[in-house]
Amino acid sequence: MKNTMNGIWLENRRFSFRDDLPVPAPGEGEALVRVKLAGICSTDLELEKGYYPYAGIPGHEFVGEVASAPGDAGWTGQRVVGEINVACLECEACRAGRTHHCENRTVLGIKDHDGAFAEYLVLPVRNLHRVPAGVPDEEAVFTEPLAAALEIQEQVHIHPEDRVLLIGAGRLGQLIAQTLALTGCSLRVLARHPRQQDLLLSRQIQVVQAGEIEAGRSDVVVEATGSTDGFRLARQAVRPGGTIVLKSTYKGQLEVDFSSVVVDEVRLVGSRCGPFPPALSLLESGRVDPLPLIDARFPLADAPQGLKAAAGRGVLKVVLDAG
Numbered sequence: 001m002k003n004t005m006n007g008i009w010l011e012n013r014r015f016s017f018r019d020d021l022p023v024p025a026p027g028e029g030e031a032l033v034r035v036k037l038a039g040i041c042s043t044d045l046e047l048e049k050g051y052y053p054y055a056g057i058p059g060h061e062f063v064g065e066v067a068s069a070p071g072d073a074g075w076t077g078q079r080v081v082g083e084i085n086v087a088c089l090e091c092e093a094c095r096a097g098r099t100h101h102c103e104n105r106t107v108l109g110i111k112d113h114d115g116a117f118a119e120y121l122v123l124p125v126r127n128l129h130r131v132p133a134g135v136p137d138e139e140a141v142f143t144e145p146l147a148a149a150l151e152i153q154e155q156v157h158i159h160p161e162d163r164v165l166l167i168g169a170g171r172l173g174q175l176i177a178q179t180l181a182l183t184g185c186s187l188r189v190l191a192r193h194p195r196q197q198d199l200l201l202s203r204q205i206q207v208v209q210a211g212e213i214e215a216g217r218s219d220v221v222v223e224a225t226g227s228t229d230g231f232r233l234a235r236q237a238v239r240p241g242g243t244i245v246l247k248s249t250y251k252g253q254l255e256v257d258f259s260s261v262v263v264d265e266v267r268l269v270g271s272r273c274g275p276f277p278p279a280l281s282l283l284e285s286g287r288v289d290p291l292p293l294i295d296a297r298f299p300l301a302d303a304p305q306g307l308k309a310a311a312g313r314g315v316l317k318v319v320l321d322a323g
Helices: 042-048 143-155 171-181 194-202 228-237 258-263 276-285 300-310
Strands: 004-011 014-022 030-039 061-068 079-082 120-124 128-130 163-167 186-190 206-208 218-223 238-246 267-270 294-299 317-321
Touching: 004 300, 014 300, 030 079, 042 300, 061 120, 061 143, 128 276, 143 171, 143 276, 163 171, 163 228, 171 186, 171 194, 194 206, 218 228, 228 238, 294 300, 300 317
Parallel strands: 163 186, 163 218, 186 206, 218 238, 238 267, 294 317
Antiparallel strands: 004 014, 030 061, 030 120, 030 317, 061 079, 079 128
């Protein structure tokens, strides 16, 4: 195997294609994975804007094939997806079982760990999950964001009688809507773009406009826009004693009237990464269908153009073909 590879490099808030990146060398317990498809996420786009001071290979949504693994154990040649948080397993959080909040963690393509916008990546074998044979690559590449959508139900028990409002129907919001709809709750989604609305309506998910949202009536509000306006609307919509789930990050400072949060006993829940096995199970069963979300597919060499396309207004998922 050659010593260099193609990939996307992020430095000084600029993406560039390079053909001289070193093929990563697996450390102890790590597998070398040949990337087949990688998905462009809003976080990748925010990195270019300075959301986090990261330099390296971005990308954290992927499906690939194991090129080599320590002790093998049948991993070589397997199609896999991977959890993005790499934990030290030694700190207090890890010893308590909170590995996603490891004090020394690196994060694939986001923090101190080269990511998936390249021909190869490395991850600990413990982070990998085999992809069921019936799940094509184009669906498997959605495993990480689908798992993030499912984290909401790991944190908040959604009852069938609950009135749930989802604010935002973009890349992640569409997956959140599909997973919440499976609970049987009374779900409404604020979707601004016609294509977002059409996708939701095709799955019999109710779409609303901002003016139709009643103040203080939603049991659970999921905010998936990452905008101050989205949070402000969520705060208005949630009932006293209700829950707001923050499913996106916010650049800069967010002004919050915490006195009203206290008086109304509103629960604020930050929500990040989620469970991979149920995500793969939903894809295998067909209960979640992400394929209509793919708007474009670019070869890795054209990834800078793909990233520009992904930043377009109303664009959903753009995938990069590294295989």
